[in-house]
Amino acid sequence: MIAPKKITLTIDGRRCTGQEGQTILQIAQAHDIHIPTLCYLKHLSPWGGCRMCIVEIVGSPKVVPACSTPAMDGKQVVTNSESLHKLRRSTLELLFSERNHICPFCVMNNGDCELQQQGYRHGIDAIRFPYLYPALPVDLSGKYIALDQNRCILCTRCVRTCEEMEGTHSLDIANRGAKNHVVVDLGATFGTSDSCTSCGACVAACPTGALFDKAAAFRGKLGTCRIVRTTCTECPVGCGLLVYTKENRIVEVFGDFDSPVSEGHLCVRGRYETWAEPRRRILQPLLRRHGKLEPATWDEALQAVRQAAQKAKPVQKAVLVSPRLNNETVATLKKFERVGVFVAQNEAALCAEGDRCPDSMAKLHDADTIILLGARPSHAQGVVAAKIRTTVRRQGAKLLIFHTRKSDLDQYADICANVVSLEHKFWDRVAEVLQDAKRPVLVYGPEAMTPIGVAVLERLIKIFEAKNAGPAPALIPLPTSTNSLKLAAGGIEPVEEVGPWLDLKPLKFLHIVASDEPDGGARLLDERYVRALVEEIDCVVVQAAYQSRLTDLAQVVLPAAIWCEKQGTITNFEWRELPLQAVLPPRGEARQDREILEAVLK
């Protein structure tokens, strides 16, 4: 590869150096020269639509947008002049006049709005054009996302984000000229859209109050919030979160662009489900007295747990924990006699495989061929799905999917197979598609551990071996449970089927740590016989953040901290250790999982 040529140009009288191919804006920003922007976002492709970043090039009769004009060696650029200021002001005045940008009742008021900020910076006290006051719709049908056309400036940041970050291209611009407007799925609404995943990246990209989070609307000015950086614990991807809080409550959650894993992106689970969903929190210890769960003090509850534990013999006791527990809890868990971590079907085998693939996300990004075996990231690991979509759709990578269940990724696949019906001819085609793979990546989920999955894996490996040329695929294990890989590696037994595990040794004492599982651990009861088995146990202690069918049948309920209250580390599917930073103090009397377990042991 040839190194890009160095270029030197003059910006506002300053000598600035950069590389050929860089835009004027990039070089100016690298030299701390401020050029106003509106439609530009660093992580998106430039569009050059808003004309705020216009600059003059000495010797050229017209102004050019700095965001999309390549810098040229030896040119003299002026970013700030009386005529540029006038042009930018006119642009802003036109934007203000076109739709109903009425600041006093906007969700984005108080300085969070970039259009408003630009108005202030350009000293706009009133506009010279008549206001159009168009009648425009507001789409409130989405579960989390709202679209107010009155506030839209058509910067297309949402459209580009949807295409370039989430890869679904749910959003686009409809109609021509003054009738331009943002549409979801060719005219559907957020509520009826098939392709929108509610990842919320469009909202994060919107400079005005056009796209907003319903749960965050009017809850506080972001500019005055405390921002805490932590890691999402909803799945094993471990995306970076920026949590905005005010007066000990969450105002909004955004993706962290400094996260090496997610690079600013999130899926619906991390972006919304953790804070925009109503859940019934357990705020104090509960103790069953005369058949009813009643509030108790921590001392009473812990005393009851210890007494019940003492009554049972070591073989009659067990601790079953959620895979959401952090790495620091492993040492505490090992002090218990018998402890298991409940994982998804076939995930135990996946944990035992021992494959570790550092920088999996980067490998997915660079891949020219992606094989997806027994994993369904659109369903379980949204940010991995987004990465696959963008790599396939924007970089032309090939996609091969072997799965028994459909997902939206199927439509982008070169080969998409139900793994049950495979013939010889089919494998010839697979070999053909894989023929030129230079940077192949194989993502395998729990279902790859089934006999059929293993058979497919063996066939694929044979194909790669037969090629004799080109590299073997990077193997990326993709579990569905948050910290299952690390907990299993730490010696905590992965439990796929709770029933047989409970039945192996009849129990008198069972301590279930559901932690902040959204369902409070209730899904354990969905498995056959488990409810009956649990009901037979003398003492069931449930440590959980949310009330559920499981906590309802416990003898003792211990309130656990939730994601934004946790401190420690987790290890993601790339085997990267990621920090959990407490954003808020635990609500009510909730405590950290590890702290509770240590107290029980005393």
Next chain:
Amino acid sequence: MKMNMSDKPKVKVATVWLGGCSGCHMSFLDLDERLVELVKLVDITASPITDVKEIPNVDVGIVEGAVCNEENEHVLRTLRARCKVLIALGDCAITGNIPALRNQFDLDDVVARGFVETESTQIGEIPSDSVVPTLLKKVRPIQEFVKVDVHIPGCPPDADTIWYVLTELLAGRMPQWNEKNLRYD
């Protein structure tokens, strides 16, 4: 502050309240003790604060509110004709703001909603007395009717901003707007 100009005649001011909530006049009263200093320099003639209705010839006219009906328009044009400097005070006068929300709907629907269909109305009637000013089809900011010399945006503009503008004008300077003193909300 060099505001001691007792030898000079007082600057005459009139203020009017068009289609607005009076919040801008309230904000004007928020000048608090600075009002004492202000009345040493200015005479407030016609104003909702003095309750004087007839607008005399003045130096400065201050307008709160958007132009919603024919009376608003008449008052605005009268003030413009009788003042030297016209100040648009607040967002309604400058952008239409909340009163302009009705621009998205048909006027007949708006009137029916307001006088007949409201939940608390038992027997609604749309006023037809000629004393009641006719509503304009669209609510518009004042600069679409008359020349405005100074705009003070804000909903409402805070007292400090009003003070800044008035003292600058009294000192013979035009107020300068930038990101520190501008506010639209």
